[in-house]
Amino acid sequence: xxxxxxxxxxxxxxxxxxxxxxxxxxxxxxxxxxxxxxxxxxxxxxxxxxxxxxxxxxxxxxxxxxxxxxxxxxxxxxxxxxxxxxxxxxxxxxxxxxxxxxxxxxxxxxxxxxxxxxxxxxxxxxxxxxxxxxxxxxxxxxxxxxxxxxxxxxxxxxxxxx
Amino acid sequence: xxxxxxxxxxxxxxxxxxxxxxxxxxxxxxxxxxxxxxxxxxxxxxxxxxxxxxxxxxxxxxxxxxxxxxxxxxxxxxxxxxxxxxxxxxxxxxxxxxxxxxxxxxxxxxxxx
Numbered sequence: 301x302x303x304x305x306x307x308x309x310x311x312x313x314x315x316x317x318x319x320x321x322x323x324x325x326x327x328x329x330x331x332x333x334x335x336x337x338x339x340x341x342x343x344x345x346x347x348x349x350x351x352x353x354x355x356x357x358x359x360x361x362x363x364x365x366x367x368x369x370x371x372x373x374x375x376x377x378x379x380x381x382x383x384x385x386x387x388x389x390x391x392x393x394x395x396x397x398x399x400x401x402x403x404x405x406x407x408x409x410x411x412x413x414x415x416x417x418x419x420x421x422x423x424x425x426x427x428x429x430x431x432x433x434x435x436x437x438x439x440x441x442x443x444x445x446x447x448x449x450x451x452x453x454x455x456x457x458x459x460x461x462x
Numbered sequence: 463x464x465x466x467x468x469x470x471x472x473x474x475x476x477x478x479x480x481x482x483x484x485x486x487x488x489x490x491x492x493x494x495x496x497x498x499x500x501x502x503x504x505x506x507x508x509x510x511x512x513x514x515x516x517x518x519x520x521x522x523x524x525x526x527x528x529x530x531x532x533x534x535x536x537x538x539x540x541x542x543x544x545x546x547x548x549x550x551x552x553x554x555x556x557x558x559x560x561x562x563x564x565x566x567x568x569x570x571x572x573x574x575x
Contacts, residue, residue: 307524307565343524348566358566362524389565391523 301336301366301397308379308388309358312345319359322382326363329378333371336400338364339411342418352386364407366397509546513554521554523561526568533559537569 310319323340330337343360352358365371372390379388397403483491513519522528532540532547532555539559542552562568 309565346567349526349563349569350566352566360565387565389561391561 303394303397305364305393306390307362309386311384312357314384329374335365335367335371338407511548513551521558523558537572
């Protein structure tokens, strides 16, 4: 089997549940086509380098799987049909994976680590958000321009940390 | 004369016809020598491909931060002769940058926004 990696960008306004149903739909398709799901990497919201459909941000997700070619087609068809998906890209990362079980456990471990990191990041972001709101309140009423500026600063520092 | 070999037949002829080197000619000869030296130094400063030097350095299209080194400020790719990459790794960097652009992780151009 070959190993593939599909990265797709979901609209930033879609809720966690909305993304969840999309992902489970894709995973169901993988199973039906006889592919082996390896891992899902939730990169989170990122600023787009250029506007796509008037969106400045997007939620990046990467799905890795083993397949013989049939599932790729089906997966891309589903992504094209879903309007909340801004863009997707499928890349073949390995040729001829023979030891499927060991690759599976390896990927599961990787996924666990990534998930943990993502949870930490989410907690930190929530904390920063609260701190920012408190600071605005302490200053006595939000100044719109100021808040905007801070939001931009936050984005940059966050990118550097990753 | 003064070129590191005792003067070839042409130089000897020149001496007979035009006399010894004047001060201006000597200055010009000096400048030529200096230019030659500088050209030599530029050649020896050839960079080593950083991906060859460190074999576990990944080239990943999902990591725009590491690819940033290989594009200009306006988002254009930097040629091999400047980045110092070997042909094989430059090819991989190029593919990674193009994929990265499709996923809006890197800009096609920085002036558009």
